[in-house]
Amino acid sequence: MVELSTGLPPAKVPAHATGVILIDLVRIRANWRALAERVKPAACAAVVKADAYGLGAERVIPALVAEGARTLFVATPDEAAQARKLAPQATTYVLDGLWAAEFLVGIDARPVLSTLAQIEQWASASDRAGRRLPAAIQLESGLNRLGLDEGDVKRLAASPGLLQRIEVALVMSHLACADDAASPKNAAQRAQFDALWPLLPRAQRSIAASDGLMLDPAFHYDLARPGYALYGGQAMPGAAAPVVPAVQVYARILQMREVAGGQTVGYAATWTAPGPRRIATIAAGYADGVFRAASSSNGRDGGIIAADGVRCPIVGRVSMDLITVDVTACTAAVQPGSFAELIGPNITIEEVGRRAGTIGYEVLTSLSRRFHRVYLEAES
Numbered sequence: 001m002v003e004l005s006t007g008l009p010p011a012k013v014p015a016h017a018t019g020v021i022l023i024d025l026v027r028i029r030a031n032w033r034a035l036a037e038r039v040k041p042a043a044c045a046a047v048v049k050a051d052a053y054g055l056g057a058e059r060v061i062p063a064l065v066a067e068g069a070r071t072l073f074v075a076t077p078d079e080a081a082q083a084r085k086l087a088p089q090a091t092t093y094v095l096d097g098l099w100a101a102e103f104l105v106g107i108d109a110r111p112v113l114s115t116l117a118q119i120e121q122w123a124s125a126s127d128r129a130g131r132r133l134p135a136a137i138q139l140e141s142g143l144n145r146l147g148l149d150e151g152d153v154k155r156l157a158a159s160p161g162l163l164q165r166i167e168v169a170l171v172m173s174h175l176a177c178a179d180d181a182a183s184p185k186n187a188a189q190r191a192q193f194d195a196l197w198p199l200l201p202r203a204q205r206s207i208a209a210s211d212g213l214m215l216d217p218a219f220h221y222d223l224a225r226p227g228y229a230l231y232g233g234q235a236m237p238g239a240a241a242p243v244v245p246a247v248q249v250y251a252r253i254l255q256m257r258e259v260a261g262g263q264t265v266g267y268a269a270t271w272t273a274p275g276p277r278r279i280a281t282i283a284a285g286y287a288d289g290v291f292r293a294a295s296s297s298n299g300r301d302g303g304i305i306a307a308d309g310v311r312c313p314i315v316g317r318v319s320m321d322l323i324t325v326d327v328t329a330c331t332a333a334v335q336p337g338s339f340a341e342l343i344g345p346n347i348t349i350e351e352v353g354r355r356a357g358t359i360g361y362e363v364l365t366s367l368s369r370r371f372h373r374v375y376l377e378a379e380s
């Protein structure tokens with residue numbers, strides 16, 4: 001084991017590890033608590049789809065539930081089965097809806113029903129079960145992705161018998177532009193939601209995810225559904241959410257090399273050293289989730305890493321397992337074997353995304369299982 005000294009408490013990393021994600025469960029719990037305080041008196045769920053945004057549902061779900069989360073959202077039935085095992089005391093909603101009713105009935109998970117056909121299926125499953133099975137109904141309010149549109153809701157309201165066969169526990173919708181507080185789309189979607197939910201049975205209501213809950217409290221309704229912010233993500237400009245970073249990623253420097261001016265680095269020779277440079281080859285590439293779009297060439301910036309706290313540019317192409325970085329500005333302490341920061345105190349998830357032409361969400365959920373996952377927990 002080696003000590004990895006970072007902005008977080010020192011983490012024990014296996015000596016053979018070439019790449020590591022430090023996941024601070026104490027901070028994830030604190031983030032959930034801060035968001036729950038923010039939305040009070042509404043309740044606060046936790047969105048743990050995609051293996052808890054790539055951080056490991058197996059550890060993240062129990063931590064969030066221990067902190068007080070009572071409602072979980074996942075995308076797929078398989079994710080729901082895992083969540084139900086890890087947290088049988090929590091209510092789990094499946095955002096992808098209903099594809100095999102018996103599977104969800106068997107694991108006691110709740111579908112988010114987004115079509116009339118799915119509501120029919122859940123009503124039939126309820127009849128077979130001999131009780132009204134609980135579910136969420138999703139309303140389309142302007143995202144045009146999943147959910148019942150106005151016509152569907154009116155048809156549904158005109159045939160109350162169908163809804164009486166199921167338990168409508170939650171009515172929800174999802175915002176398109178919540179990361180832009182000035183967007184008129186937010187109020188328009190809320191108005192559409194307010195026009196539709198009264199046509200359905202009285203239930204918990206929810207429209208806000210991480211960014212939505214930072215808008216006016218009118219967006220909180222009864223339940224907020226943050227995912228990204230729990231993990232320290234800050235999609236809104238100005239880092240407005242009351243959360244702290246909870247994820248750091250490090251990869252080991254494998255080799256150092258002096259290159260002379262005029263030499264090229266990497267596949268396709270896209271980068272030519274403008275003068276003598278020290279180049280570090282680091283054990284992370286696109287198979288690890290370092291996007292190939294973070295490659296650079298002369299005149300076109302790519303991604304950065306930090307070595308010994310100094311921000312250094314990726315030079316040339318990102319390969320499958322490796323990146324090459326200009327560490328000329330670093331001290332002699334930067335040597336083979338030392339860990340370079342890919343995400344951490346010097347580089348946010350948002351910046352990594354921006355530099356690769358994407359968003360922090362995709363950065364987080366693309367971090368591969370090849371990284372060792374090291375979890376930081378409170379000393380007990």
Ligand SMILES: *Cc1c(COP(=O)(O)O)cnc(C)c1O
Pocket residue numbers: 047049095174208209210211225226227228229
């Ligand atoms: C993913 C998702 C969320 C969570 O969104 P964040 O921006 O990560 O907070 C909430 N609701 C729905 C419907 C989602 O698909």
